[in-house]
Each structure stands twice: as structure tokens, then as C-alpha cells.
Amino acid sequence: MSILTFTLRKRPDQRVDMSPLVHNKLAGMPVEEIRTLTLRLGKRRVEVDELFDVHGDPGDRFIIRNSSNKLDYIGREQESGAITVEGDAGAYLGMRMKGGKITVIGSAGIFAACEMQDGDLEIKGNAGDFLGGALPGNKQGMKGGTVLVKGNVGQRAGDHMRRGIILVEGSAGDYCGSRMTAGTIAVMGDTGRYLGYAMKRGTLLLWKQPNVPPTFNDCGSHTLTFLSLFFASMRNSDSKFSDPVAVFNRVRRYGGDMSSSGRGEILVKIG
Amino acid sequence: MLIKLTGGTVYDPKHEINGEVRDLYIRDGRVIEQPSDSKIDQEYDLSGKVVMAGAIDMHTHIGGGKVNIARMLLPEDHRADPACRSELLRSGCGNAAPSTLTTGYRYAEMGYTAGFEPAMLPINARQAHMEMGDIPILDKGGYVMLGSDDFLLRMMAAKKDQQAINDYVAWTIHSAQAIGVKVVNPGGINAFKFNQRTLDLDEKCAHYGVSPRDILVCLATAVKTLGVNHPLHVHGCNLGVPGNKDTTLNTIRAMDGLPLHLTHIQFHSYGTEGDFKFSSGAAEIAEAVNRNRNISIDVGQIMFKQTVTASGDNMRQFANHHHANPKKWVCMDIECDAGCGVVPFKYRDKNFVNALQWAIGLEIFLLVDDPWRIFLTTDHPNGAPFTSYPHLIRLLMDKSFRRDMLATIHSDAARASTLASIEREYSLYEIAVMTRAGAARILGLSDRGHLGAGAAADITVYTERDDKQKMFEKPDYVFKDGELVVRNGEIVKVTWGTTHVIRPEFDPGIEKSLADYFDRYMTMKLGNFKIHDDEIREDGRGNLTVHPCRIGGPA
Amino acid sequence: MIINGVMIDETFAEAFPMKATRVIITAQNSRWAMISAQAMTGFATSVIGCGCEAGIERELTPFETPDGRPGVSVMIFATSRKALAKQLESRAGQCVLTSPTSAIYAGIEDGVPLPLGKSLRYFGDGFQISKKLDGKRYWRIPVMDGEFLAEETTGMKEAVGGGNFLILAESQPQALAACDAAIEIMRKVPNVILPFPGGVVGSGSKVGSKYKSLSASTNDPFCPTLKGKTKSALGPEIESVMEIVIDGLFESAINEAMRMGIEAVCKLGTGNGVRRITAGNYGGKLGPYHFHLREIMA
Amino acid sequence: MMTETNEAGIFKQVPSPFCGVGTDDLTIKVEDTAIRVIENGCAVNTPAFEQPLGDLKPRVVGKKVELKDAVDKAAEILRSASLPLFGGLATDVNGMRAALSLADKTGAIIDNMNFGAALRNFLVVHDSGWVNTTLAEVKNRADLLLVVGCDLESLFPRFFERYIWTADSMFLDDTGKRQVIYLGKIPSGFASKSPSGKAAKVLACPDADLPQVVAVLRALVKGAPLNITEVGGISITELQRLASQLKKAAYGVVTWAVSALDFPQAELTVQTLCEMIKELNRSTRCSGLPLGGKEGDQTSFQVSGWQTGYPSRVDFSAGFPEYDPYLNSVESRLADGSGDALLWISTFNVEKTPPKTPVRKIVVGRSGMQFDREPEVFIPVGTPGIDHCGHAYRTDNVVAVRLRKLRESALPSCSEVLSAIEQTL
Secondary structure (H helix, E strand, O other): OOEEEEEEOOOOOOOEEOOOOOHHHHOOOOHHHHHHOEEEEOOEEEEHHHHEEEEEOOOOEEEEEEEOOOEEOOOOOOOOOEEEEEEOEOOOOOOOOOOOEEEEOOOEOOOOOOOOOOOEEEEOOOEOOOOOOOOOOOOOOOOOOEEEEOOOEOOOOOOOOOOOEEEEOOOEOOOOOOOOOOOEEEEOOOEOOOOOOOOOOOEEEEOOOOOOOOOOEEEEEEEOHHHHHHHHHOOOOOOHHHOHHHOOOEEEEEEEOOOOOOOEEEEEEOO | OEEEEEEEEEEEHHHOEEEEEEEEEEEOOEEEOOOOOOOOOEEEEOOOEEEEEOEEEOOOOOOOHHHHHHHHHOHHHHHOOEEOOOOOOOOEEOOOOOOHHHHHHHHHHOOEEEEEEEEEOHHHHHHHHHHHHOOOOOEEEEEEEEOOOHHHHHHHHOOOOHHHHHHHHHHHHHHHOOOEEEEEOOOHHHHHHOOOOOOOOOOOOOOOOOOHHHHHHHHHHHHHHHOOOOOEEEEOOOOOOOOHHHHHHHHHHHHOOOOEEEOOHHHHOEEOOOOOOOEEOHHHHHHHHHHOOOEEEEOOOOOOOEEEEEEOOHHHHHHHHHHOOOOOOEEEEEOOOEEEEEEEEEOOOOOHHHHHHHHHHHHHHHHOOOHHHEEOOOOOOOOOOHHHHHHHHHHHHOHHHHHHHHOOOOHHHHHHOOHHHOOOOOOHHHHHHHHHHHHHHHHOOOOOOOOOOOOEOOEEEEEOOOOHHHHHHOOOEEEEOOEEEEEOOEEOOOOOOOEEEEOOOOOOOHHHHHHHHHHHHOOOOHHHHOOOHHHHHOOOOOOEEEEOOOOOOOO | OEEOOEEEOOOEEEEEEEEEEEEEEEOOOHHHHHHHHHHHHOOOOOHHHHOOEEEEEEEEOHHHOOOOOOEEEEEEEEOOHHHHHHHHHHHHHHHHOOOOOOEEEEOOOOOEEEEOHHHHHHHHOOOOEEEEEOOEEEEEEEEOOEEEEEEOEEEEEEEEEEEEEEEEEOOHHHHHHHHHHHHHHHOOOOOEEOOOHHHEEOOOEEEOOOOOOOOEEEOHHHOHHHOOOOOOOOOOOOOEEEEEEEEEOOHHHHHHHHHHHHHHHHHHOHHHOEEEEEOOOOOOOOOOEEEEHHHHHO | OOOOEOOOOEEEEEOOOOOOOOOOOEEEEEEOOEEEEEEOOOOOHHHHHHOOOOOOOOEEOOEEOOHHHHHHHHHHHHHHOOOEEEEEEEOOHHHHHHHHHHHHHHOOEEEEOOHHHHHHHHHHHHHOOOEEOOHHHHHHHOOEEEEEOOOHHHHOOOHHHHHHOOOOOOOOOOHHHOEEEEEEOOOOOOOOOOOOOOOOEEEEOOHHHHHHHHHHHHHHHHOOOOOOOEEOOEEHHHHHHHHHHHHHOOEEEEEEEOOOOOOOOHHHHHHHHHHHHHHHOOOOEEEEEEEOOHHHHHHHHHHHHHHHOOOOOEEOOOOOOEEOOOOOOHHHHHHOOOOOEEEEEEOOOOOOOOOOOOOEEEEEEEOOOOOOOOOOEEEEEOOEOOOEOEEEEOOOOOOEEEEOOOOOOOOOOHHHHHHHHHHHO
């Protein structure tokens, strides 16, 4: 497999829009040409070479070394291939990605997986606010694919989420699942306040008993067949979710948000 | 400086010039007669090119609160169409709710040199003028909105005499710096504040006991008596409601000869026949327009794309909010003056109703005989953004293109329309009437919309092409007040147009009752309400052009 | 050709193209999965009278089902996509959705999608929930016993209907015993179903009838009691004829099922009264698939 | 434009750019450059008008210089910056026009000082819109006022006097019969008490519970079943009563002030309120009234809106306006070090000084502004509505007020200074 490595020469003061550096845009481009592509750095335009030491062959795998939380829009609209980010990623990681895989060894900024359409996004550290959210004005956040966060996620994870799965091994901040239209967010750790605020549909699957909001009504304890399918779909993921110990299908179900259309659910593991 | 435009083929309907090769001379921003001895400073060889006056959009929502609400509602609309800055131009955004600067640039790039904001609330007129003050190149103007304001309805309920109402209307035109008077869903916006959800022509506003018919007659009379050139500009009752053609026909009858301009009439020309209980009333409406010479219309053509509807008619916009696409909308009640409703809309060619709306608009265009009484509008942005005009012109001028488009829409709608059987194709002369001479005439702009001596040198030069869309998209040259502002469809100079206003006379005694009303009920002092000339002029770009009234003249 | 004394006719079973789908029904235990499957495949012997032909393919272990519960694999055959979709919808809706603890999944991954949960979801009256897992969409429909789970769609394939052979025996009990033997082994063949009751047709039909409204009527040449009244195909030693009909996803599967069935029948041999094997052959006009008995058994 | 004055330097019916609710009945006495509000003042307007003039001369690194030198220095700072930030933006329409033009030219990020709060409304408009009303409608029609999460009178001292307990109202026989209900914060004084002595109903809860209290209220308005008996210390019976009152009101008005909803993600609470208002309009009339409008913030949002399409936090560095309500805040760009120069515009309030930051600073501020740390460039400018004419928006957004010139101070306007900087570039 050919690997193209972008090594950040120096942490930039300015935020960098990384959206030009995705497989589908660079396919078949010689490395020399990639070095001369322009990137935005504040109000300046600079060549890739000024920021990155570029090595290797442009193929289906990119590595961003020495990455910084100022590198925004990594993997934007990526259609295929894999990007590994060694270090942190900035805002809008994997925005509208359509396929392939992005792995961040460090943490990601706000709006990771924003309006993501498909593919796999894995963040080994933490993710900021609005994971899987939508740009202001857009009504639909994440629409497909799977996001795995090994650490914690910020506030409003899955805001306006429309479809897809967000898996959080750590804890989620306040307003997890706000305004969700559908999809599944699974959180193994703690969840903050205002869970599922204004949620229309969708599922919050929790390992720990949350602070159940007053506009969610208890629907009792149930054994849900679909959870077997859910965990079966995790079997190949490199996460705690694939651990047979994690599997359960007996839950307490809370329905809401009754202030919105009320078709969503919080499912809390029993036992 | 003397500029000569040599050898162009001129279409100047005011002077009945229909495609004649003429030379034009410009000095100090005006078209002049051929000078006998002067040296030509600049000459443009326009042989083989089409020359018209700059186009005038007599109904386009380019300024005022509802437009800015539409902007705030649609960040996604702006993200999709960014407009970059250049050495000459400011950055901005385009599409359904474009930024002011981009609005000016894009209009000018299409050969337009004036645009009129048709829904200027008196209380919001200051904002409308400030927004329009940031629209470069174009001349501007606004029609002040009355008819749902509590002051008028109180006067009518109290049976105040017409003279007092005339004074109030004139005072409002002055204080809002307007060139015409608009009425939107007469009385309906007010009735909605009292939770009435419909108001047909002869229904009464529950609180005031006044009907839309009363309001229309009262305001149309005032406008005529005051000598305002532009007839009362009417957005009628029941916008968008199937069967509203009868309301529209009744409205025409109700006028009994009083001049009236029915705006975006497409939205008011619906029948209730067929499986969908929605049908075209275009033939009846066009016939009524043809028969009644006191009536003028603009169409409000829709196009199949994303846009946003912004209207003072919050009663109807509230009812329409279920169709919002994307699903977000704003309705407001405003200052005992009127209201507004902003609902994004995506017209779809495979939707029966939308497809038929499209066909109805075109039917009206093609069935109304007199191009001097019908105007080319999309009711920007309600039917479509103004950038659709070249496409619309092609639909009117090219019947085979029209038929090709007809074949792509919802088949039941295509069948329900008579469009396929209409042979008419607009000529360049008729387009020039509709978009220039007629528009200037109906607004009373004596020095615009034509190319005779003394006219402001607002001139657009096109290369004639078979594809009329391409032709009208990208003029070769646009002159604004004698300055070359566009070359090959691109801005080469940014100028600032004037604001056209009218100042009918009135008895200042009206201010006494108004001051009392303002003190008791309004949240502003009368003196602070009025817009002074220097507010428009003081930034060094804006200007005012006052047009005379035709006191005593016939309608 | 004669096998163990049994005459194999020089003829072919004439089969025709059908559309087929498979679904997997699971339940809390195998008994309830089977009850649901039986209900779903009931009254589905012949497309002519039932709208489809359906049968149980086999039982599935918990390791073979999507949700890890015991299950049953069911196939349904019909003459058009539309007819198949309609039958699938009504049978899944009336027989699986209603069956306690049940769930229903696609049994064919590819092919033309047929609505399953996609149409059943409306039973949820707006409370239904969709989940997409591993690229497949499922519908969770709240029902009285808990939650009914249905995959969005299942796949439809081009398939073959009407594979068959006829067992001619000396007596009714011997014919039936031969059928039992054949069916026991044929049920193990994947991708086929035997849609008739217990897999056996006691009343085979011919095309057409003297009554204008009927499109099929008794197969008089093979009716032993009519030997003297019609142009019989039966010799004097034959007292009973029974038919086994096979619908399959592929020609090869039908081939395999027929071979194993005929083999089992022949194994009983003349000693058990089995005299002859033939096939329903309509002169080659009914369908393009011809299963030549002697080629199959060669 | 010096109207409505007499020999004694008395100005009547003076509009205020400070209070946000469009007060325009002030009587002001001007002696030389000293201003006194002699009628209809309030805790907000009086000190803002009476703020004495300070320095007239610009300073560069603390030294008094001519305006031209200060402008040159400012231009030099902006020219050399990688990413200039324009903060504050407290100015009038023309000042904002000039700021946007300069930002466009210098590739800057603009961010109004109050946008962090205003965003709580704008995000709602971007996402779902609302049904709102304006002050005159409130004054003449509102039979019920629900105040959510703010102590109205401390923010807008004359609100009740001018819009609720008015002598006249076109459609109410007795304005004293209006129902006033507080949800969340408790009023600090008695302005909400009716002239006949009827106190406002108060359903108090901590801010932290407000999101859920409002959600419960919306659920009750919808008629959704809930299995709780109280939320945030408020009984469901009380909230159910409030839901019924809202449904019964002929013209209910729900008001909030985003500056008071000062907790994370408060836009979700605002959105829940706004959706509830929409739902109420299925059967009756009810409208929202978002209150704000301090330091010219509405003015800045409006002008930015029509020139760029976005209210604030617009980045011009790409050559076209890009909106990011999170990353494009001055605060975050100073924190992450990407903004390397700050132009701070604050022409109304001398207290609103720039944030502490080591980056190069230009302050175009109201004369009299004091600094902990002297900015590299300070250009004192006139205050719109005192030193020069102008336009400002009031809280309900559709109404712009004409600001007057009350004195001759020789201070340039913000717009003049910014245009001069742009010319110098």
C-alpha cells in the first residue's frame, strides 16, 4: 500500500483549511505538484510545502504527522482511502466525508463528523462539541457512517443527527443527542444534563443510569431484539463495543423528548 | 465629456423606435440630440448590436426588514453562492437572498439600472432606504405599504372623509420617502393580529368592520386624487389560495375604472378545477386585464429552484408555513403598521401545483395583449431570484424552447395548461416595452426607460443571439447615467444611483392627529418617525430625485 | 432407463420462470419460529389458486440467524415482482407480525429489494423506529408483546417453479410411502421448497378444462380410476399416482432435489410397489426449463 | 441636524442609542459639551448621555498625535497583520458600513462584542425561525406577557412604563388588566406590578433548570402526557395553568433577553420557546419579543446581514464572507493565537474596552475611554446620537431610529476614521 506522509514542519499560528488534501482530489497527482498546492493560512495563501514536508506516494493512505488542533477540515468530503492523523485534529474533522476511514491518534476539535455521510471516523482521544452536528442553518447533521470516540465527547454530540452511529467509550457532555432526528448514540461513560434535548427521534444507548430529563417518560424495562443486531454490527470494531462483555439486550426505555415530537428514546442498560 | 454610441440597432418604444439603426450621444449623464460641433471624446461602435434603455425592475424585494430576515434565515443559501471581492467590487453573497452589494452588481451585469422595492412598511422604510443605500449602480425607490395599518383602519371605521385619508396617504409617502403606495392583503395583515385567518374581498375585519374592498377603493382613490403616478400597487386577498381568480376578478370589477396595479398576479390566478382542485385562471385574468385599461399587472413568474418567499402578508405566509423548505420560517407583526412572513420555498417541476404555477405565469404573459400594462417580474425572490430573468425572457421569446421546458414538467400540469397551444413569441420591442418604457411610464419616471434627448443615459447594449437567455444574461455594455459600468457582462465601474420619490401635496393639519396617535399608541415620536432627505444623502453616495405628481391629470 | 426395477420415463419435467424471495423468521424458541413460518407458508401450494407458492426451506440454528435466536428459513415464489411483493407483505403482516416474539429478516441479500419492514412499519402508527446496522435497515415496530423487528427489504431473484416428478405405484399406501421417503431427503436440499401439502400433490392437474372458467383441471390421463374412460397414461398395474413439485432458486437446485428424491423412491423399488417415475410435461409449451429425468439420473 | 432645540440648548424627543428599546422621548440640556438628561432619563440612558467628554486627541503608544498619524499607524498595523480581528463593533449604521468595507479589504474577521449572547437568537433563526412581534404591538395588543429568564427592569428600566402599564392602548380597555408572568428569574423591583397594585406572578427557578422548565411548558402546551409533578421547583400544576393562560390569551407575548440567558447552549431553550409560540399560533395569537439591542449590537448585525448575509463572526480572509459563529469569535481567535491584530470599535460605552491581549491593538472608542494597558493606537471618536447624526436599530430589529447631533465636539465619527484608514491602506 502506498502511503503519503504530510509532516507539519512547524505548528502554525493560523488555522489551516486542510480540505484540499483528500484522496479524491489528489489521486494521480505527482508529489511535486501536491507540494505546490495552495492552502489558506489566515489571509495568506501558502504552498503545501511551506507547511508540510511531503513524502511518499499518493495512494489510498495519507498520514498527517505532528498534527495540530489548528488543522481544520481534515478529510473534508473524503470519498475513499484512509487518513491517519498523528496528533490532534482541528475543527470540522471529516466534514461531509462520504467513505473511507479517518483515524485521529489525538483529539479532535469542534464539529468533528459534521454532516458526515458515510465511512468510519475514529478518534482515539476526545472530541469537541457538536460531534456529528450540522453547520448553522443546515437541518441535518451526520447522515451515515460510524464514529468511534475512545475518549470523551463535548456538548451536543449528535445535534441534528439524521442517521448513523456514534460510539463513545468515555463520557458525553451536556445536551447529548440534542435535536436528533434519528440515528444512534451509544455512551459507555457518564452523560451530562439535558440529555436528548428537543430530540425528535433516535436512540441514546447508555451503560450508566443518566439524569433522565423531565420531558422523557419511563416506558419500562424491555428485552430488545434489535440490540443483538446492534452489537453484532460492532463485532469487528477495535473498541470496547466489540467486547462480548459489553453486550446486553435488556434495557430501561425512556421516551421523549415530549416537548418535541417525542418519538426518541433513551435506553439504559439493566444489570 | 461627449460619448457617441454609433450605429446600434435601437429599441426605444417610448419613441416608437423598433429596431432602427441610430447613433446616440451622451453628455453629462444624459442622452442629447446630435451636437453640431462638439468633439467626440469617446465612441463605441455598436453596429450589429441591440441598444435599449437600462432595464427597470418595478417589483423586486431588495431592501427592508423582511429581506434581511430572509438573509438571517438562510446562511446555507449564502454559503452555496459566495461572491468574491475584487479590486473593484466588495465581497458578498448571491442566490435567493443576496447581499445588497451583490444585488447591485448582478442586476447591473444583466443590464438593469433600476429596481423598486414594493413593500416598504412606513415604520421600516428607514431600513429599506439604508439597505437600498448599499445597493450600488441601481436607481432605487419604494412603494410604501398601507392598508393594514391601524391608523388608516381607525380613520375608515370612524368614517373620516376621503380628503383626510388622502392627506394621511400623502403624509406617509413623504415621511417614508416613497414613489408609490402598496397594499398587501388589504386589511388581512391587521385581521390576522385579531386571529382572523382569512379575509376575502367582502369579508370584514372583525375589529374595524371594514372590508378589503373598502380599503382598496379608499386607497386607490387617494392615490389617484393625489396625482401619484403609479397606480395603487396591490397584492390582493387570498394569495396562493385555489379559486382566488374570482377574488382577483372581483377586485378588478370593484375598481370601477380606478387605476390599479395588480402585482405578482400569477399567485392570484388560480381556479379549483381538476383532480387536484387546482387549475389555471390565466385566461380569465388575462381577458379581464385586456378589457380593463385601468388595470396593469406584473406577473411574479415562478422558476423551479430553491428560493425564499418574503412578504408583508403574514396571514397567508403563516398559512403557507407548512410548505417551508427547508423547514424554517419567520412571521412577524410589526408596529401596528403591517407584518411580514418569510418562508423558504423550493418550487419543483414534478410537483403538480408548482408546475402549474409556472405554466400559469407564462400563460398570463402570453395572453395579455398590451405589453405596456404587464411587467416582467419573478417577484424576486418570491417566485425566483431576479437572476432568472434572462431565462424567463427566453421562455417568452422562444416558443420551441418553451415547449421543450413544458415537456419536462409534471405531465398532468402540462396537460392542464393551454401553454402548448400558445404561439405567441415576444419581440425585442415588446421586451423593451415591458422591462423599460412601460415600467418607467407606470412609475412616472419621465427621464428613464427611453433613449430620447433629455433621458438619463441608462443604456444597455446587447449582442443579438438566437439564444435569448444568453443574450440577456451578458450585455456588452451598460451605461448608468452616462458612465460605462459594465463591459462584457462584468462590472468595470461602481457608481451609486438615485432614489426616486414623489411628493404629493397635503394639508399638514393631518400631523396634529398623527402626533396625538403617535404619542398615545406608537413607540416613537412623530418627528423621529419621518425620514429626512439628509438621511439618504448624507453618506455622500445616496441622492434623491423628486418626480412631479400629475395633479388633475387623467389616470 | 430402469433403476432398481423402477421405470424412468424418457421425458422431462417442464418448469417455468418465477420470482422468488426468502425470509428468515426468528422467535424466542424454535417452536414459535416454526409456527410463524407454517402460518406464513400456509395456503400457498399453487400460484394459480393461492397467488404464490411458499414453503419452509429449513430450520436455522441460533448461530445462523441475524439476532441469535432460533429461526426458520422460508421461500415464496410468484409469477411477478408485483404479485410476490403483495404476497410477501400480506403474509409477513398477517402471519409473522402477529406471531408472538417473532422477527423477520432478509433471506436474500442481493437481488431486487422487496419491501418487508418498509411496508410493515406503518403498523407502528408513527411510533416505529428505523435503525441502520451493518449497512442494513431494520424497523422496530412497537407491538403488544414487545417490539417486532423487521428488516427493511429482502431480495428477490429470478427462480424456477414447477420442477416435479410423478411416482406411479401399485397402491395408494405404497405411493405415499414412496413420497415420504423422497420428501425426507429432498427437504435437506438447500434453495428449494416443496410447496404442496407435506410436499405431495395428490391431485395433479392438466392445463385447461371443459368448463370455460377453469384454467386447470384434473390430470385425467394419470387418474387411475379413469383408465377405461380416457386416454390413460397408466398401465393396469398402477393404482395410484402422486406428484412432488419443487420450486427452486436455481435449476441446479431443482435438479439436485429431483435426483435425490427419485433416488430415494427407486431405492424402495418394485418390492415396495413403486413401478414407474414420470414427469409433468406439457409438450414444452409451458416453460423453458426442462428437467430430463434420465439425464438427471444418469 | 439640530432640531427641536431652543435657545437654552434644550433638545426634546431625543432618541437614545443606548437602551435598545428605542426610547425617543428624552429631554436633554446641552451646555457647551456637557449633557444633562432632564426628562425621562433612566439608569441606562442618563449616565450614557451624561458621560463627560475625554480626550479629543488620538494617541499612538500613549503619545498624543494628529489624527492622520494615528490613522497611518492603524493602517500599518492592519496591513502587516496575518489575520486582523475587528471586535466591539459598537457603532452606528455608517460606522458599521465603514468597518465592513475595511474588513473586506484587509481580510479581517469581524465579531460584535455582544454576539456571543445574540447568537442564542440567531442560531434559532438560522435553524427554525420564529413568530415575533414589535414594541407597538405589545403596547396595544398584549393581554399576557410572559417574561422568561430575565429580570426585565434591570435590563430595560422603562419597559413596563413605556409598553405595558401605558395610559393608552388601542385594543385593551384597561392596560392594568394585562397578566404579567415571570418564569425563571425573579424581578428585582416592582416595575412589573400593575398600577392597581397587582403583582406579577412569578414561577421561579434557577437558570440551570430553565431549559427543562421551558421544555416542560412546551410539552404541556402541546398536550403531551408527562409523568412528573414538578420541575426546577415549579409544580406541574402551575405550569399547566400557564400553558392554559397562553392558549387563552388573545395576544400573548413571550419575551426573553439573550444577555440574561447566560448559560451554555441557551439557544436550545430559546428555540423551545419559539417552537412553543409557533404551536400556540395554531389556535390563538402569540408572539415572541426578544429583547437586546445594547451597544449598537442590532445595528451591527443588521448592516452585516445586508452586506454579507451573516450577522457577525464573518471571516473575510478568503476573499468572500465566511460565517462561523464559533471559530470566528475574537475571543477564540485571540486564545488560539491566530488573530494577530485587534481593531476594537466601541463608540457608545467607555466601559467597553478591548479584551486583554498581547496582540497589537487599535481602539476606535468613545472619548473618555480609559485603559489598563494603553493600546498601540487610540482614536477617540464621537458618540452617534450625541456628537453626530446616525442610525441605530432598536431591539425589535425592524425599527431604526434616527440619531441626532446634540453638540459640537470636533470629534470625528467612527465611520470617518475607518474610511480614512481604508484610504490610507
